[in-house]
Amino acid sequence: MDDQITKSTKVTFTLDDEQVTTKAGHTIWQAAAELGTDIPHLCYKDGSGYRADGNCRACMVEINGERVLAASCQRKVSEGMVVSTSSKRAQTARKMVMELLVADQPTRASAPDPKSQLWAYAETQNVTDSRFARTTATPHPDSSHPAIAVNMEACIQCNLCVRACREVQVNDVIGLAGRGANAHIIFDFNDEMGASTCVGCGECVQACPTGALMPKALLDKTQKLAITPDRQIESVCPYCGVGCQLTFHVKDDKIVSVSGRDGPANQSRLCVKGRYGFDYIHNPERLQMPLIRRSDVPKSDGDTFDPATPLTHFREASWEEALDVAAAGFSAIKSADGPSALAGFGSAKGTNEEAYLVQKFVRSCFQTNNVDHCTRLCHASSVAALLE
Numbered sequence: 001m002d003d004q005i006t007k008s009t010k011v012t013f014t015l016d017d018e019q020v021t022t023k024a025g026h027t028i029w030q031a032a033a034e035l036g037t038d039i040p041h042l043c044y045k046d047g048s049g050y051r052a053d054g055n056c057r058a059c060m061v062e063i064n065g066e067r068v069l070a071a072s073c074q075r076k077v078s079e080g081m082v083v084s085t086s087s088k089r090a091q092t093a094r095k096m097v098m099e100l101l102v103a104d105q106p107t108r109a110s111a112p113d114p115k116s117q118l119w120a121y122a123e124t125q126n127v128t129d130s131r132f133a134r135t136t137a138t139p140h141p142d143s144s145h146p147a148i149a150v151n152m153e154a155c156i157q158c159n160l161c162v163r164a165c166r167e168v169q170v171n172d173v174i175g176l177a178g179r180g181a182n183a184h185i186i187f188d189f190n191d192e193m194g195a196s197t198c199v200g201c202g203e204c205v206q207a208c209p210t211g212a213l214m215p216k217a218l219l220d221k222t223q224k225l226a227i228t229p230d231r232q233i234e235s236v237c238p239y240c241g242v243g244c245q246l247t248f249h250v251k252d253d254k255i256v257s258v259s260g261r262d263g264p265a266n267q268s269r270l271c272v273k274g275r276y277g278f279d280y281i282h283n284p285e286r287l288q289m290p291l292i293r294r295s296d297v298p299k300s301d302g303d304t305f306d307p308a309t310p311l312t313h314f315r316e317a318s319w320e321e322a323l324d325v326a327a328a329g330f331s332a333i334k335s336a337d338g339p340s341a342l343a344g345f346g347s348a349k350g351t352n353e354e355a356y357l358v359q360k361f362v363r364s365c366f367q368t369n370n371v372d373h374c375t376r377l378c379h380a381s382s383v384a385a386l387l388e
Contacts (some may be wrong), residue, residue, distance in 0.1 A: 013081040027052065028072035028083055029059055039085055040094055040121040042101075042209045043158035044073035048166040050207075056158050057097050058121065062087040071091055072383050079292040095125045101156050103130035105210070112151045112223055113211025135181070141223045144194025147216055147276040148205055151223050154212040155185055159212060163202035169203045169269065185212075200272035206259055215257045215276075224292065234261060237274040240375060241268065241352040244274050254282055290322035334366065343370035348378070 012021045015032060022031040032039050043056035044229065054071035061072045069090060077083075084090060102122055107129070110113050122128070123378035142150035157176070162185070165174040173196050177186045187196035205213045211225075220226040229249035237244040245263030248255045255278045260268040280286065285307070293299070293312035305313055317325075333341050345361035346355050355373060362371040 004172075011077050011079050012075050013079065013083065015083050016085055017111075017210035022077060024077075026077055028061055028070070028075050030190075031077055032072065032085060037085060039072050039292060040098075040124065041073055042118060042121070042156065043160060045160055045164075045207050050160075051164060051167070053159055053163070054103075056156065056312055057092060058101075060090055060093045060097075061085045062090045091125075095127060098122045098125045098127040099130045100132060101125055103132040103363070104134050104136050104153075105156075106151075106153050110224060111211055112149065112154050112214050112219065113225055115225075116154075116211040117209035118154075118156065118211075139184075142192050142194075142215070142222070144192040145198065145200075145216070146194065146274075147200055148193060148198075148202065149214045149216045149219050149223050150193050151212055151214070152185060154210045156210055156212075157183060157185065158209060160207040160209065161185065164203040164207040168207075169201050171197075171199055171201065173198045174204060200276060201270065202272070202275040203260075206268070217256055225309070227251050229256055236263075237270065237276065238349055239271075239273045240348045240379070241350070241355060243351070244270055246270060246274060248278070288317055289316040292317045292322055292325050305355055339368040340370065342366040342368055343372070346371070346375075348373070348375045 009024050010021055011024045011026070012019060013031075014020070015028070015035065016037065018035075020035065022034060029039050029041065029044065029052075030046075039059045039061065041056070041059045042163055043053045044050070044059065051072040052071075054074040057071065060069040061075075062084045063070055063075075064084075072083075072085070090223045098121065099378055100111045101118065105111065105118070110118050111119065113119075139152040139155075141153075159176060161218055162174050162176055166172045173187055175186055175188075176183055177190065180186050187193045187198065202215070205215060206213075212225075214225075218225060218227045229251050230252050233248040233250055235246060237246055242265050243263070244266035245261040246266075247259050247261050249257040249259065258270065258275050260266060260270040260275070262268045287310075291310055293313060294315050298312045303313075330342060342362075344358055344366065350358070359371045363369060
């Protein structure tokens with residue numbers, strides 16, 4: 001019985017003169033990736049929720065006994081199949097595909113992302129320009145969105161952004177309009193991206209293989225790449241308690257962009273806050289030391305306070321001094337007015353474990369149940385939707 005199960009769940013075939021055993025239902029591309037063979041691919045994203053489309057034809061391979069080449073991202077392996085990923089036919093076809101795609105691209109030097117997946121794979125095929133003439137008019141760049149730069153001159157209509165928006169994030173903002181040579185990517189009813197119903201999740205940006213959709217923070221005013229990160233730091237989103245895993249792209253010790261990482265809670269997806277809400281980290285007004293009120297500036301009803309200049313009313317203190325002042329204040333209120341005069345309010349920037357400690361502190365130390373959390377307000381609609 002075990003042998004029968006193994007036979008039905010495993011497939012053995014030949015890949016580049018090597019016998020390979022992989023899971024039944026895997027595509028040739030997936031089996032090759034398991035072996036470390038990188039087959040060029042542009043319209044396929046190896047991520048949760050993304051289906052293979054097979055329209056870019058960059059991943060073509062040769063299968064013995066078949067007249068035409070096959071798209072490895074779609075073709076499933078079968079028992080005894082003999083596949084070549086680097087035959088002369090496959091290499092010639094890939095190079096031709098790259099030349100045709102590059103023909104309608106801006107030059108690599110003026111591309112929104114010269115290090116994009118498209119240009120990286122073109123380089124492996126020794127394609128730097130094309131012998132073919134441009135066949136499409138140059139679209140006007142769209143800078144209307146606050147976080148995303150759109151340059152459809154770099155678009156190859158791989159439809160990854162459409163699938164990212166419609167099928168992965170289920171926002172259905174990006175679509176394909178027109179037919180044949182007139183087909184083109186649109187937002188809603190051919191609106192500018194900034195005027196569309198885009199929620200700013202950035203899934204399309206992370207999926208785009210050409211730089212047609214880019215983080216605005218990395219580009220200059222002409223939509224050319226101005227900032228190239230010098231290192232990456234894996235981390236967890238600092239906002240709500242879901243725990244989405246992400247990667248910070250850093251330049252000169254400053255976060256310049258964020259991409260989602262394949263974690264159990266988010267599977268590479270991020271919301272608008274997680275992907276674009278990192279500016280506060282480098283805000284010059286962000287407090288770096290605890291502040292306590294100055295003794296020469298007592299509270300008064302007519303007092304006016306400007307948060308941009310806190311030292312008019314406060315002074316910097318050590319953590320020990322600040323905690324002592326806070327503890328003394330809590331104790332004084334509790335002694336004078338009882339536990340019900342105190343309350344705790346949690347922050348969505350804390351982890352689930354920290355939220356637990358906040359309520360434990362309020363109930364054990366303050367001896368009151370006056371505890372709340374900002375997420376109860378801002379995510380009330382989310383909770384209502386989940387209950388349905």
